[in-house]
Amino acid sequence: MTSLAEQTRWLDVTEQAALVASGEVKAGELVEAAIERVERFDAALGAVPLRYFDQAREADPVGPLAGVPFLVKDLFTDVAGQVCTNGNVALKAQARPASADSPLVARFRAAGLVFAGRTACSEFGTVPAADSAAWGATRNPWDTALSPGGSSGGAAAAVAAGMVPAAHGTDAAGSIRIPASCCGLVGFKPSRTSGQGASAVWDLIGELAVTRSVRDTALLLGIARDDTPVELGVDPGRLRVGLLDTRPDGAPVHADCAEAARSAARLLESLGHHVDPGFPAALGDSTLDGLFAAFWTSGMASVLGELGHQLGREVTEADVEPLNWTLGVLGAEVAAADRQAAIEGVAGFARSVVDWWADHDLLLTPTLAEPPLPSGALGSDPADPLASLGRAQQFAPFTPFANFTGQPAISLPLHTSSAGLPIGVQLVAAPGREDLLLRVAAQVEAAAPGTFRRVPGTRG
Structure with missing residues (x-):
């Protein structure tokens, strides 16, 4: 007989919550199933270095998502009773638990999510990987010789491997969207609510989750903003979409990534949208x-x-x-x-970029300029410390601008590389247009359901 851990492994947040709401499964049983999966699969991945299974078992969750297992990124985010190390050796040694939840964690807890552990990231989230001197390497479940991206790479690896249906992420330059692309997931960065132009690095950060479905992203965004989730079935109308399938300076990207964007353009056109080459000129400055x-x-x-x-x-x-x-x-x-x-x-850059959306609804790009990188490719070299940052900029030229402009952006798992690896495409909307972005994403998801899939060897 198939265990509950296997029965629920590939269910999304919405489906797992429905099991509890119907009385078919108890909240504690969902949590225990997730713990079983983390213990079974994470030894090969290193995605969940901080585990709080006893706390999770002792939880008494209430709310619409009661019992749905969840993981929180180990970066600038507090969970009461749990340690946050930011991937740093000194904070790991200090091991000081937080006294209270961060605001988003508190909203997620009130909705019934149960926090079973913390996921790996690069130190302070500086590079788009999830390796650190504090916790070691984190690997991609599609191919453990590869990185899952980052810095929310532990979150993406855990969700892609089926440990949990969704996991918390933060995004200051693409740190949700990058690992979503590398691991075949949905990765969404919300708009910044403080207005155009960043006043500090902290203002760049968008916070939500990596998920397996657009509907889960909409659900979690509604909880995060204490608002009704975006209604996904609404027709977004015929949209004007700009296509950027090279680097902003005109240099080519990997053929698989360029084809991912072009294929998505064809899909959008088949859905009635108008797609033309074009992008904000300031991106190439x-x-x-x-x-x-x-x-x-x-x-x-x-x-x-x-x-x-x-x-x-x-x-x-x-x-x-x-x-x-x-x-x-x-x-x-x-x-x-x-x-x-x-x-x-x-701030001036942000205004000049956003002006382009006066004549467009969306910008379509590859999420990344290359397929997933080898594990350790962005390691910090004492002899040339800045080299890894330069390499990261080559890898991810399309994601940072949306953080500086405060725009909502999403990576969707719409393509597969010649080597069978997931390749994401990015859609970016005008500030505050999460509704439009998520409705189009749901429309695309419905039109291409085969691309939203499980890691190799796990089907059936």
């Missing part, structure tokens, strides 16, 4: 690189300052990985006037 560098390095200097506050002592080079130490040192040297110029420059 290389003169902004210096402004972005000042912005990011200043942000890391702030992160290391907060780390010192948490540790109660001065941070040393031994406390952080070489890339982040180097970024922090560079950031500390940025003059206040340069920081302000960077903030103003980013």
Whole structure:
């Protein structure tokens, strides 16, 4: 007889919640099934380094999602009674549990989600991988020689492997969308609600989850915003879509990634939408690189300052990985006037990009410029600490701009590489148009159901 862990392994959040609501399964049984799967599958993946199974078993969940198992990213997000290390060796050694939930965690808890553990990420989420000196490597369930992407890579690996139906993620430059692409999942970054133009790195962060279905994304977004979920069955109308299938500077991307975007364009056209080549010209403005560098390095200097506050002592080079130490040192040297110029420059960039949406509804791109990278490809090299950041920018040129502009963006698992690996495509809408973006995503999902699938060897 098939165990409950196997019966529920590939059910999404909506389906698992329905089992409890109907009385067919008890909330605690769903949690126990997820624990069984984590214990069975995570040894090969390293996706869930912090496990809180006893807390999960002791939970008494109520709400529409009562008993649905969930994992929270180990990055700048508190869960009461659980440790958050940010992928950092010093915070791991400190092992101080949080006294209260972060706001989104509190909303998810009130809805009935049960938090069984914390998922792996890169240290401070700096690069789009989920490896760290604190916890080691995290691997992709599609091929364990590959990275799951990141920085929400542990979340994506856990969901793609069937441990849980969805997992929390944060996204400051693509950290939800990138691993969703690498692992064949839905990855959604909401709009920023504080207005156009970022005032600090913290303002770039979108927070939600990686999921197996668009309906789960809409459901979780509704809970996150204490609002009615977007009604997905509404016809979005005939939309004007711009297509970017090269890098913004015109350089080519990997053939599989270009074909993913072109294939998605054909699908959108078959659904009645109008797709033409085109994208905001500001995306190709290389003169902004210096402004972005000042912005990011200043942000890391702030992160290391907060780390010192948490540790109660001065941070040393031994406390952080070489890339982040180097970024922090560079950031500390940025003059206040340069920081302000960077903030103003980013705000101007955001306005010029968003203006393009006056004549368009969506922008379509590959989520990434390459298929999933080998495990360790973005490791921090003490001899050349900044090399991994440069490599990351080559890998993920399409995702960061939506964080600077505050726009909603989603990665959908619509393509497969020549090697059989998932390749995501990204759709970006105007600020505040989550409704339009999710309705189109649901329309695409319904038109291409075979692309939303399980990892190899798990069908049946």
